Amino acid sequence: DAKTTQPPSMDCAEGRAANLPCNHSTISGNEYVYWYRQIHSQGPQYIIHGLKNNETNEMASLIITEDRKSSTLILPHATLRDTAVYYCIVRVEGGTASKLTFGTGTRLQVTL
Amino acid sequence: DAGVIQSPRHEVTEMGQEVTLRCKPISGHNSLFWYRQTMMRGLELLIYFNNNVPIDDSGMPEDRFSAKMPNASFSTLKIQPSEPRDSAVYFCASSLRRRAGNTIYFGEGSWLTVV
Numbered sequence: 001d002a003k004t005t006q007p008p009s010m011d012c013a014e015g016r017a018a019n020l021p022c023n024h025s026t027i028s029g030n031e032y033v034y035w036y037r038q039i040h041s042q043g044p045q046y047i048i049h050g051l052k053n054n055e056t057n058e059m060a061s062l063i064i065t066e067d068r069k070s071s072t073l074i075l076p077h078a079t080l081r082d083t084a085v086y087y088c089i090v091r092v093e094g095g096t097a098s099k100l101t102f103g104t105g106t107r108l109q110v111t112l
Numbered sequence: 113d114a115g116v117i118q119s120p121r122h123e124v125t126e127m128g129q130e131v132t133l134r135c136k137p138i139s140g141h142n143s144l145f146w147y148r149q150t151m152m153r154g155l156e157l158l159i160y161f162n163n164n165v166p167i168d169d170s171g172m173p174e175d176r177f178s179a180k181m182p183n184a185s186f187s188t189l190k191i192q193p194s195e196p197r198d199s200a201v202y203f204c205a206s207s208l209r210r211r212a213g214n215t216i217y218f219g220e221g222s223w224l225t226v227v
């Protein structure tokens with residue numbers, strides 16, 4: 001799976017949009033971009049994933065650049081409960097290589 | 113949906129004792145993963161199964177660790193004998209493996225302390 005690079009930490013004011021960047025410059029054509037988060041003392045939680053089109057769900061939006069070398073996870077209105085470590089992961093779909101390999105992620109602190 | 117269920121949630125044991133962690137994946141899922149998380153090493157994949165068959169156990173640290181999946185609804189991770197450096201949070205996860213878009217769902221973890 002391609003390596004990803006994320007900033008170690010970010011701050012965001014409650015109610016504002018949180019934009020979390022991820023660099024995956026060595027991504028292959030068949031690799032998806034996945035985002036997970038881990039709130040303290042809990043298991044990792046799936047947020048969103050995409051291949052090349054932008055995606056949106058009830059939790060967040062995922063913006064993938066046209067060359068697919070980077071992406072941004074957007075939490076449109078961050079709340080204190082969004083304080084967590086956010087992991088950007090790229091992985092191949094299908095076949096036997098279906099595992100997730102976690103990096104160190106971005107620790108997002110949402111403040112009042 | 114009950115999600116991935118792990119037991120025990122917390123365990124404290126003495127060095128040398130056998131530890132068995134249990135996992136019930138989400139019903140209908142055909143892939144199961146065991147991860148370990150420590151402050152020093154982060155989240156590491158230990159082993160994963162597809163259709164109850166171990167596919168990749170390269171993350172299992174040593175022979176003291178073993179994992180089984182006797183059927184589609186149950187898996188165990190065993191440590192024998194346990195050592196203090198095995199203290200960590202152990203996560204089980206499951207997914208429905210398809211051609212594309214197989215999201216992995218995690219349990220709440222088993223917190224292991226070996227003293």
